[in-house]
Amino acid sequence: MKVALVKPRSGHSPVILPLACVNEHDEIQSEASPISRLTSPRGFPPEASSNDLPNWHEVWQLLDGRALLSNELPFPYTTLEPFIRRGYVHLQPGIHARPRLACARCGNTHKHWFSRYACAWCEDSCVYCRACVSMGRVTTCTPLFTWKGPALSGEKSQANVLAWRGELSSLQQWAAARITETIGQSGAAELLVWAVCGAGKTEMLFPGIARGLEAGKRVLIATPRTDVVLELVPRLQQAFPTTALAGLYGGSEERLAYGQLVVATTHQTRRFQRAFDVSIIDEVDAFPYRYDASLAYAVKKATKKHAATIYLTATPDNRLRKRCEKKHAVIRVNRRFHGFPLPVPGFQWCGNWRKKLLQERLPAVFSDWTDQQLASGRQALIFVPSVQKAKELCKLLQLREPSIASVHSGDPARKEIVENFRNRDMPMLVTTTILERGVTIYGIDVAVLGAEDEVFTASALVQIAGRAGRSAKDPDGRVTFFHHGKTSAMTRCERQIMAMNGEGEPKMGHNRCRQCLHPLNANASWGALFSWQQKRLCDECQGKLRVLGPPWCLYCSRPLERTACCADCRRWEKTRHWSGLLSRNISLFSYDDHLQEVISSYKYRGDVALAHVFTEALTRTFRKNFKEAIPTPIPLSEERLLERGFNQAAVLAEQLPVPYKGCLVRVVDEEKQSKRSRRDRLRGHVRPFIFQEHTASVSGKHMLLIDDIYTTGTTLRKAALPLLEEGARQVSALTIARG
Known part of the structure; x- marks a missing residue:
């Protein structure tokens, strides 16, 4: 698309218009060219009134806080001409050519992620960004349409938006109070919520989200996985039934829907720009957010300058932790909502399991575990390092139970398969790391085949172990890491879980027995306080x-x-x-x-x-x-x-x-x-x-x-x-x- 810098006859200052929207009454101040070659004019305050423009409300809801390509609009871009002329809609370059190439949507500045092609739109050689091309091609000649109208993105204040009437534990209440305080601040603020898997992070967010919504703020919950969006949306709909809610992920029918409360994968945040007053980033340490700088850029771009940012994770990286600790902006929740400790994984050497799978056989110890698991009637979630291994293992397990299935990120039936497992239609589900976090299924055991593989980092293994024992009725789910050689990641995972279990208890008189994990009801005394001995066994286990x-x-x-x-x-x-x-x-x-x-x-x-x-x-x-x-x-x-x-x-x-x-x-x-x-x-x-x-x-x-x-x-x-x-x-x- 070519654009031109023009001064409308009735306008106050020049605007950038698509060439198709320029008419004979406009004073053209530049030649038609790709938008990346123009210097954006200084904006002028748009008119406050908008009643005389057609489709005002639809355009506002579509573009407020977004930056969209012309082919993402649900109508011809020429429909926006009156909005552009009056300053409500602004065209900005999709790719900045100076001082160096930079994608305005995903933040990419790496030369090898740009490519050049002969563009039929502008009849010139255009550069496009390959880093985010899966969401639509951004080129040096494609503008992004953004909203510059009156400050209407803040909703009207409302009361009693939270319909959830559940109860929080005392530890959850303390964490929820800190979250609510951070969201209620008027200036920029951030808070790291370092909570174990199964701590009830979603419920802890409810009071803070309600505080923001009632103040007319717009709230984003960004998460790395589609599965998490699918799980959170119905829970949030029940908690906030009167709030406009949008769930955004690849293939979502609500991709362009407006929401005061938005739950989106981090990839989908690329379409937003200075939209949210509150950003809650779930599983901030997870793939792909942690390993893709463009996603961090996208979330930051989607957030307003003076917004509150909440980070949620069970395994924060050192950089984030230290930065938040300097600001005294870290809260730790070291106990699950039901009060029971995290399951500590057991390690089981299984030999060369890859060779066994190639021979279409199961490792002996894993085969025994499978038989015991099937006989017990308990469901099991089995993690493997790759899609290929998931298919190979599933094929062998189906010889024992035909209903067993496998799932991975590219599986078109992933949603249905996970739902069938949740409904107990199959005893086992083989999965890649796609289900390592954010998915809650009660009453299951967990196994990892090939825990020594490099894909299973310490944080990934902590998250995987956290899939077990999430119900108060079944807090003791078993976790087993089958391996062909113990790794430092496995050891760090075990130590972190044990540390979390220890730190979650009060320091005096309420430790747990190292053998049966039942609470120790030791009496506090000066002798116990100053003794070098530390009670490690309950009286029953000691007596045995x-x-x-x-x-x-x-x-x-x-x-x-x-x-x-x-x-x-x-x-x-x-x-x-x-x-x-x-x-x-x-x-x-x-x-x-x-x-x-x-x-x-x-x-x-x-x-x-x-x-x-x-x-x-x-x-x-x-x-x-x-x-x-x-x-x-x-x-x-x-x-x-x-x-x-x-x-x-x-x-x-x-x-x-x-x-x-x-x-x-x-x-x-x-x-x-x-x-x-x-x-x-x-x-x-x-x-x-x-x-x-x-x-x-x-x-x-x-x-x-x-x-x-x-x-x-x-x-x-x-x-x-x-x-x-x-x-x-x-x-x-x-x-x-x-x-």
């Missing part, structure tokens, strides 16, 4: 642990009728190459069914937090019997460490009041002790451990080996040998259980 003590074997802690040396230890000392290797082992508890289940959850199912169950007993025993010794954990082989994701002995050593030294390396990966017979363990003569080079000397030191279970003592004695060869004065052992 059978503490070992005399009468027992003085050398290995085996329970005896009277304190002495047991037959096994006498045999050890009579054997020439085993004699004198281990001075003593102290085991804390008897290895009964209860402790076996605890250690199994800790060691094999990856519930690392259970190490804290033993902190107090380890510390007490160390200070009483080994306070001069240097702890060193029994090492794992590289393969076993990759499988398990952590060294259970090293984590136990971390519970001691002194730092440990990693003096040993395992060079031979023997068969798991739990799978070997007692005779095989005793007969083993392989030397699996060597002293680690570049480690501080152990000469003359008392070394203390740390491990989880003492069964026959073979492993501990094999570990003691290289330490004694390096000059250690003596080697003892401290273990959790005596098998």
Whole structure:
């Protein structure tokens, strides 16, 4: 399209008009050319009255706060001629050519995202922006039509717009009050709401949104996913039934609808310009908003200069967090609305799952989990790294249950599939990360197959884990990460969830049992306040642990009728190459069914937090019997460490009041002790451990080996040998259980 700078006969100052709208009475002040070559004239205040212009209300609602291309208008652009001449509608360049190329819609300034073509509209060579071409092509000759009329974007003040009558918890009320205060400010303000998954962020927003709407403000809720828009719109319609509400996403029928309250994907905000008095950015850390600068530009462009901006996320990045902390504009909600803790994910090594899928087989442990899940009757949401893997896994699962489906961002039936899963029409749904956030489905378990993949960042895994346990009736949904090697992202996810669970409780007297997660009703006292001990188990779980003590074997802690040396230890000392290797082992508890289940959850199912169950007993025993010794954990082989994701002995050593030294390396990966017979363990003569080079000397030191279970003592004695060869004065052992 070509335009010209003209001065209408009845106008006050020049305006830019499409060439098709110029008539013989206009004073033309420039040659017809693409709009990017013209300097926009200084605007003049438009007339306040508008009653004599046809379609005034429709044009105002369409263009107020928007910047649209001519082919996005629901009528010919020539219809806007009287509005342009009187200053109500303004034409601005879609692409600025000077001082450098810049897209006015998406903010793109990267040369490689611009391309040139022979334009039939202006009969010249035009540049267009490829970064936002999916929303309609913006070129150097296409103007954007914007509203410059009277300040009518503010609605009339109204009262009682909020119909929602639900109740907020005390923590939610506190957060809602801060949000409402921020929205009610007259100047620019921002607030970071750092809330765990399932904290009830939407409900916490309701009072603040109502405050803004009642003051005549226009409110935007921007979210990265279409699924979130589809879920929020009906909830907001019920909460604000008298408010004009628009839900905007790709393919939406309401794409050009006006709303005082707008819920839009961040891509759709590109069509807005200085429209909103309040911007609420949901999941500000999520893809694609976090990784696409043009979307941040679009949201900022859609917001007025003195607007309030609210950021919502469970996993804020450091830059945003630090910026808001400097302004004291951060609130943290570390508890779900129902008061129960976040589900802590369990880690399960599953081997090379990609190879198994190519062989059209499921990994063994995942296959067992699938059978158990189907038998339990509970629904499960299964995340995989890619669309292709989702299809491969779904095909295999359908052999067991034909109703199982998969879904991804490009699936045209995505909305229907998710709704069917929500209606419990299928027991499992395989998905990519498209459902990692913003979608609430009650009563489900969650699994990730391939949790080691780089697509599963720590924040993504936190969000995925947050899909479980969202109902007060079912707060204990299970989360399992199946992996082919534990990653730092998985570890950070686990630590963040555990930290959130801890910080959500009051600091004194209301922690949770590390084993059963039930609240600890410890009485507050000066003794408890200043004691180094911290209660970690409830009385019931503490009572299930059978503490070992005399009468027992003085050398290995085996329970005896009277304190002495047991037959096994006498045999050890009579054997020439085993004699004198281990001075003593102290085991804390008897290895009964209860402790076996605890250690199994800790060691094999990856519930690392259970190490804290033993902190107090380890510390007490160390200070009483080994306070001069240097702890060193029994090492794992590289393969076993990759499988398990952590060294259970090293984590136990971390519970001691002194730092440990990693003096040993395992060079031979023997068969798991739990799978070997007692005779095989005793007969083993392989030397699996060597002293680690570049480690501080152990000469003359008392070394203390740390491990989880003492069964026959073979492993501990094999570990003691290289330490004694390096000059250690003596080697003892401290273990959790005596098998």
